[in-house]
Amino acid sequence: MDDLRELREKLDGVDREMMRLFAERMDTAERIGRVKRAKGLSVTDPAREADVLSSRLEYVPDVYADGAERLMRLLIDESKRIQKKGLNLYLTGMPDCGKTRMGKKLKELLSLPLADTDKIIMRSVGKTIDEIFDEYGEERFREIESGVLLAVALKGGTIVALGGGTPFFFDNESVIKHSGVTVFLDRKPEKLLGQNIVNRPLLRGKTQEEIDRRILAQYGERHEKYLTIADLTVDPDDPSAAETIAEFYNNTVK
Numbered sequence: 001m002d003d004l005r006e007l008r009e010k011l012d013g014v015d016r017e018m019m020r021l022f023a024e025r026m027d028t029a030e031r032i033g034r035v036k037r038a039k040g041l042s043v044t045d046p047a048r049e050a051d052v053l054s055s056r057l058e059y060v061p062d063v064y065a066d067g068a069e070r071l072m073r074l075l076i077d078e079s080k081r082i083q084k085k086g087l088n089l090y091l092t093g094m095p096d097c098g099k100t101r102m103g104k105k106l107k108e109l110l111s112l113p114l115a116d117t118d119k120i121i122m123r124s125v126g127k128t129i130d131e132i133f134d135e136y137g138e139e140r141f142r143e144i145e146s147g148v149l150l151a152v153a154l155k156g157g158t159i160v161a162l163g164g165g166t167p168f169f170f171d172n173e174s175v176i177k178h179s180g181v182t183v184f185l186d187r188k189p190e191k192l193l194g195q196n197i198v199n200r201p202l203l204r205g206k207t208q209e210e211i212d213r214r215i216l217a218q219y220g221e222r223h224e225k226y227l228t229i230a231d232l233t234v235d236p237d238d239p240s241a242a243e244t245i246a247e248f249y250n251n252t253v254k
Contacts, residue, residue: 022075025075025079026078026079026082029078029079029080029082029083030082030083030086032079032083033082033083033084033086033156034086034154034156036083036178036179037086037087037088037153037154037156037175037178037179037180038150038153038154038175038179039178040153040171040174040175040177040178040179041178042178043080043083043084043087043178044080049076052072052076053069053072053073053076056068056072057069057072081254084252084253084254085157085253086156086157087156087157087179087180087181087252087253088152088153088156088157088158088159088160088179088180088181089106089110089112089158089159089160089180089181089183089245089249090160090162090176090180090181090182090183091103091106091159091160091161091162091183091185092162092164092166092167092176092182092183092184092185092226092229092230093164093184093185093186093187093226093236094164094187094192094215094218094219094222095163095164095192095195095200096187096192096195096196097164097185097186097187097192097236098185098187098236098237099116099161099162099185100116100161101236102161102185102236102241102242102245103116103159103160103161105242106159106242106245106246106249107159109242109243109246110159110246110249110250112157112158112159113157113158113159114158114159114160114161115152115158115159115160115161116160116161117145117148117149117152117160117161117162117163117166118161118163118199120148120151120152121141121144121145121148122199124144124148125144128199129141129199129200129201130198130199130201130204132144133201133202134201138201138202142165142169142170143170145163145166145169145172146169146170146171146172149162149166149172149175149176150175153175153176153179153180156179156180160180162176164222167225167226167229168222168225173225173229176229177229181231181232181248181249181252181253182229182230182231182232183230183231183232183233183234183245183248184226184227184229184230184232184233184234185234185235185236185241186223186226186233186234186235186236187235187236187237188235188237189215189216189219191237192215192216192219193212193215193216194208194212195215197211202214203215231248231252232244232245232248
């Protein structure tokens with residue numbers, strides 16, 4: 001007859017090894033999440049999940065198949081949860097729609113770091129946006145901007161205030177869509193007028209009337225794209241906007 005104490009000691013050893021392997025699996029899942037964010041790939045991959053499930057069941061006798069399937073589904077769900085925790089919260093919209101201000105509110109609500117891509121660009125290059133445009137041109141600026149976006153996507157777990165034009169160049173839209181939750185701050189067009197044009201190189205040298213006309217035209221050109229990439233659209237002037245965004249993000253990354 002088997003000795004109960006010896007069997008329990010054996011079970012304890014198996015459990016310790018299982019927990020070690022569980023931690024290793026979650027660490028690997030987190031690293032996979034970083035790669036997915038950098039490559040603009042979705043956390044969820046139904047085909048891969050089905051393949052993992054069926055292939056893993058080959059390692060257990062049929063008598064344990066039902067339990068093994070339940071365990072693997074739990075492991076897959078936990079791996080996705082770990083990857084979702086690395087999703088950024090992207091704030092997008094027209095210049096002066098309040099992305100930085102909203103980001104500061106959300107930083108307090110969510111206890112996440114805040115990054116502003118324009119500020120990162122200026123800090124890394126050591127020049128203002130106006131100076132970068134003047135010395136290198138818009139194409140080079142957009143290349144730098146895309147690189148900064150990839151870096152924050154790889155880091156993950158950050159509130160990111162995007163430049164107004166970021167989603168419209170290179171593969172930025174895909175990176176944004178698959179590396180985070182995206183919120184469009186849709187401020188009413190009339191509230192975007194009369195704004196400060198410092199570090200707005202495409203508006204320099206124009207009269208206020210020309211600037212306002214250009215802002216309205218740009219709003220019309222970009223509005224549909226902002227809506228398309230957004231997981232949530234809010235009016236940033238709504239008093240409860242920050243709380244709405246925080247709740248939506250928390251529910252998404254659960």
